[in-house]
Amino acid sequence: MTTNIAFIGFGGVGQALAEILLEREQSLQKQYGLDAKIVAVADMMKGSVYHPDGLDVKELIACVREKGSLEAYDGGASVTKGLSSIDTITQSNADVIVEVTFTDVKTGEPAITHCRTAFKHGKSVVTTNKGPVALAYRELAEMADQNDVYFGFEGTVMSGTPALRMPMETLAGNTITEIRGILNGTTNYILTEMEKGQSYEEALQKAQQLGYAEADPTSDVEGYDARYKAAILSNYIMGIPIAHTDVECEGISRITLNQVQSALKEGKRWKLLASIKQENGKVRASVKPECIESNDPLASVSGATNAILYECDLSGPILLTGAGAGLKETGFSLLIDLIHYQKKKKLAKI
Numbered sequence: 363m364t365t366n367i368a369f370i371g372f373g374g375v376g377q378a379l380a381e382i383l384l385e386r387e388q389s390l391q392k393q394y395g396l397d398a399k400i401v402a403v404a405d406m407m408k409g410s411v412y413h414p415d416g417l418d419v420k421e422l423i424a425c426v427r428e429k430g431s432l433e434a435y436d437g438g439a440s441v442t443k444g445l446s447s448i449d450t451i452t453q454s455n456a457d458v459i460v461e462v463t464f465t466d467v468k469t470g471e472p473a474i475t476h477c478r479t480a481f482k483h484g485k486s487v488v489t490t491n492k493g494p495v496a497l498a499y500r501e502l503a504e505m506a507d508q509n510d511v512y513f514g515f516e517g518t519v520m521s522g523t524p525a526l527r528m529p530m531e532t533l534a535g536n537t538i539t540e541i542r543g544i545l546n547g548t549t550n551y552i553l554t555e556m557e558k559g560q561s562y563e564e565a566l567q568k569a570q571q572l573g574y575a576e577a578d579p580t581s582d583v584e585g586y587d588a589r590y591k592a593a594i595l596s597n598y599i600m601g602i603p604i605a606h607t608d609v610e611c612e613g614i615s616r617i618t619l620n621q622v623q624s625a626l627k628e629g630k631r632w633k634l635l636a637s638i639k640q641e642n643g644k645v646r647a648s649v650k651p652e653c654i655e656s657n658d659p660l661a662s663v664s665g666a667t668n669a670i671l672y673e674c675d676l677s678g679p680i681l682l683t684g685a686g687a688g689l690k691e692t693g694f695s696l697l698i699d700l701i702h703y704q705k706k707k708k709l710a711k712i
């Protein structure tokens with residue numbers, strides 16, 4: 363059975379998923395029974411298009427990349443243009459909403475409203491937007507349950523690296539007492555480039571060009587993005603709700619080239635580290651730059667690669683490392699959520 367998909371937001375990550383769906387159309391159908399059809403795209407500046415029978419993905423991508431707008435999309439008379447994001451969610455025939463708008467590090471909006479609206483209308487959501495999960499996880503998960511729909515958000519922590527599904531599924535049965543990690547690709551990339559002698563400003567610019575940084579990179583460099591991720595790990599993995607503002611937060615913007623290079627000469631490395639510790643049902647969490655020794659398991663993690671260490675009471679410490687940012691990698695995180703959506707659908711759970 364076909365799964366109709368609507369994109370809300372069509373920037374780097376949205377386009378990357380669209381390309382993956384196009385390239386792997388046949389193998390996704392054959393291996394996982396996932397027959398995904400993109401029926402709508404609604405983006406703030408690029409405009410919106412909707413066709414209930416499906417859109418031409420190659421043309422969609424060409425329009426946004428070559429003309430910066432969906433206005434030029436030519437799908438004939440049955441194409442509807444100009445629907446708002448909310449109308450696209452409520453009025454299209456999409457089964458799954460791919461929410462890939464920017465992450466707002468204060469309010470989580472408009473993404474939280476997009477998720478609520480989708481669930482209320484019986485539609486599933488897969489998202490890489492950290493806002494809804496950091497600020498409203500419990501409410502949204504309950505809404506999804508009540509409406510028998512799916513809520514997938516693997517890419518909200520460490521993009522395509524399974525930082526959420528692995529502890530929830532493969533490490534199930536353990537109590538995870540502490541999580542420590544490098545959870546932001548942009549800042550780790552900047553610190554690595556500074557070790558090579560590049561200035562902070564140049565390295566940030568490169569991280570933006572490579573698609574790692576948030577729309578407003580202040581979120582990365584001041585630690586707000588990693589703070590949201592720390593809140594997600596507490597809320598979802600440890601099951602202990604905390605507000606993102608409960609996470610002590612300091613970014614890397616005051617770390618100088620000199621500090622980075624001097625540390626390197628002493629065999630140490632500056633890293634933006636997140637720490638989430640639970641004791642007696644309470645969590646203490648922080649995000650801050652630390653100068654770590656070379657024998658620390660996180661010291662060798664470079665560039666946009668991230669790593670996360672789960673202290674588990676039965677299995678002992680488990681270290682997971684992989685991409686923390688990147689368009690294709692994050693597009694993949696949405697794909698794996700869609701595959702899980704499909705598995706649940708097959709079991710008639712949604």
Ligand SMILES: NC(=O)C1=CN([C@@H]2O[C@H](COP(=O)(O)OP(=O)(O)OC[C@H]3O[C@@H](n4cnc5c(N)ncnc54)[C@H](OP(=O)(O)O)[C@@H]3O)[C@@H](O)[C@H]2O)C=CC1
Nearest residue numbers: 371372373374375405406407408463464465490491687688
């Ligand atoms: N890039 C990465 O490596 C990762 C990104 N993420 C998250 O994934 C999400 C998408 O990231 P990315 O694609 O890189 O970001 P982009 O900034 O490239 O894309 C976001 C898109 O959302 C659009 N948009 C903003 N507000 C609205 C709205 N109200 N309705 C419809 N569209 C809207 C923007 O429109 P326009 O620009 O036209 O105004 C833009 O095209 C973000 O939440 C990010 O935090 C998560 C993990 C990794």
Ligand SMILES: N[C@@H](CC=O)C(=O)O
Nearest residue numbers: 546547548575576687
């Ligand atoms: N801007 C973020 C993207 C992934 O969440 C990062 O650099 O880690």
